[in-house]
Amino acid sequence: MLADYSKINLEPYVVDATIIEWGGFENDTWTGMMELLNEGTVDVMNDVMQYTEQRAQNFDYSYPIYNLQIVYITRKKRHDLSFYMWDIISPFTIKIWVTLIASFLVLTGLAVLIQYVEWRLGLLKSFDWTEKIGQYVRTALHQSDQPIHSPTLANKIEFIVFGLLLATMFPHLYEAFLLSPLLLQIENKPFKDFDELLSLIYSGVYHVVVDQQNYDYYWYYEYLRTSNDSHFIKLRNALRGNPLHIVENISVALDVVEGGNYVYPTQQDQPEMVEARLRCDLMFMDVGKS
Numbered sequence: 001m002l003a004d005y006s007k008i009n010l011e012p013y014v015v016d017a018t019i020i021e022w023g024g025f026e027n028d029t030w031t032g033m034m035e036l037l038n039e040g041t042v043d044v045m046n047d048v049m050q051y052t053e054q055r056a057q058n059f060d061y062s063y064p065i066y067n068l069q070i071v072y073i074t075r076k077k078r079h080d081l082s083f084y085m086w087d088i089i090s091p092f093t094i095k096i097w098v099t100l101i102a103s104f105l106v107l108t109g110l111a112v113l114i115q116y117v118e119w120r121l122g123l124l125k126s127f128d129w130t131e132k133i134g135q136y137v138r139t140a141l142h143q144s145d146q147p148i149h150s151p152t153l154a155n156k157i158e159f160i161v162f163g164l165l166l167a168t169m170f171p172h173l174y175e176a177f178l179l180s181p182l183l184l185q186i187e188n189k190p191f192k193d194f195d196e197l198l199s200l201i202y203s204g205v206y207h208v209v210v211d212q213q214n215y216d217y218y219w220y221y222e223y224l225r226t227s228n229d230s231h232f233i234k235l236r237n238a239l240r241g242n243p244l245h246i247v248e249n250i251s252v253a254l255d256v257v258e259g260g261n262y263v264y265p266t267q268q269d270q271p272e273m274v275e276a277r278l279r280c281d282l283m284f285m286d287v288g289k290s
Contacts, residue, residue, distance in 0.1 A: 050219040073264040201238040
């Protein structure tokens with residue numbers, strides 16, 4: 001189809017991608033498929049090739065076919081028990097929590113006071129304020145199997161008020177406890193943007209890992225070494241005291257990322273994206289350029 005449209009004679013030159021890589025510029029020499037193009041073995045390379053300043057000095061590009069974003073493969077943020085405890089509390093404002101707790105304390109304190117008066121009047125054989133508080137707590141949690149003894153009208157009225165509180169306000173509280181884990185999205189991102197990632201790399205909290213092949217041939221690392229783009233300058237400066245961690249292959253790199261506190265820079269069409277999607281603990285972050 002391409003030959004028919006261009007009205008020229010095109011003779012395909014097929015290479016084995018397992019033997020000949022895309023190539024790059026090493027020791028002042030082009031390698032791989034780039035070498036075939038540079039030495040004239042082929043005239044045109046029909047492939048998705050990222051534009052770089054160095055390549056543009058030696059080769060001509062067609063118009064852009066599509067745009068791909070830089071993404072960082074990283075491990076999802078892990079949460080401890082304190083996070084989930086706070087997740088239960090968070091559906092309500094502090095004002096509501098203060099109101100609920102104050103209401104419970106006032107009604108329980110009033111119940112203790114009434115029981116004390118009943119005891120002093122001889123209506124009760126004993127007085128144990130801790131037992132009364134425990135009784136009200138169990139009732140609030142719907143776990144009380146003991147009858148409530150109310151020898152005076154004041155005690156009956158106080159317990160009715162407490163029952164109304166349980167029947168109105170507390171069901172909404174329980175409902176929020178049950179629904180909040182389902183309705184509130186848990187934040188899995190370990191950092192929010194590129195600037196925060198830079199600060200984590202500067203401080204040594206996070207590190208950058210890459211496999212040897214991508215380090216040698218992937219345009220991103222060529223730019224990281226040579227580009228004057230602000231994104232790469234900032235990352236290059238951050239890596240001065242926290243250098244790249246280079247491993248033998250993609251699988252090992254993703255194993256390192258799964259261990260935590262590592263990122264793997266890549267592009268949306270790269271093969272490591274496929275393997276990373278098979279690992280439930282990994283995520284992709286498009287943090288943009290800064």
